[in-house]
Amino acid sequence: GAGVSQTPSNKVTEKGKYVELRCDPISGHTALYWYRQSLGQGPEFLIYFQGTGAADDSGLPNDRFFAVRPEGSVSTLKIQRTERGDSAVYLCASSEGVGRAYNEQFFGPGTRLTVL
């Protein structure tokens, strides 16, 4: 049973470029979450999916950030026109479902994004 995997592990890009970060959740997990961890901070919620739909995207900082999960499994976080302030570790997590009794979140190793 593989855990949550994220690719790439590291991404260096230039200001203004477009990037995609991928997350493969644990097989069978219906809920998927994205968090962003800036240096010296705890992770901050970005968006979560239940199945294919974004159930809560209130943490996305602006419209340059977008995420999809077209088949209810793999998710891609997309960032347009990257800015230096987007540099952070982007964490993905998955859980069996929603509702507090089942909502233990399992985290991937993260993608470290550096915007030059």
Added chain:
Amino acid sequence: AQSVTQLGSHVSVSEGALVLLRCNYSSSVPPYLFWYVQYPNQGLQLLLKYTTGATLVKGINGFEAEFKKSETSFHLTKPSAHMSDAAEYFCAGFLTGGGNKLTFGTGTQLKVEL
């Protein structure tokens, strides 16, 4: 606003000494609370969780935490530190109105010295 606060961004203990990492929460109803550990270049690993029932919860690697509603606290302890405990520790919770998103504290870096 609902929040999780960790006191002390860095804690240093001697090997074999007591570990105490502090966490307080702000929530209008008792939240579900978690402690995660993060080793360098790795993802977050769940140490323990409090949902309902027993307020003293035991986790992996000898860690435990006690939920104290009167003090709005969920401090993490371990009787005897080991070198392998050196890592960053995050307290997190499902807070009132937070839905399914975890709210994290800013983390505490634990250093264990010989």
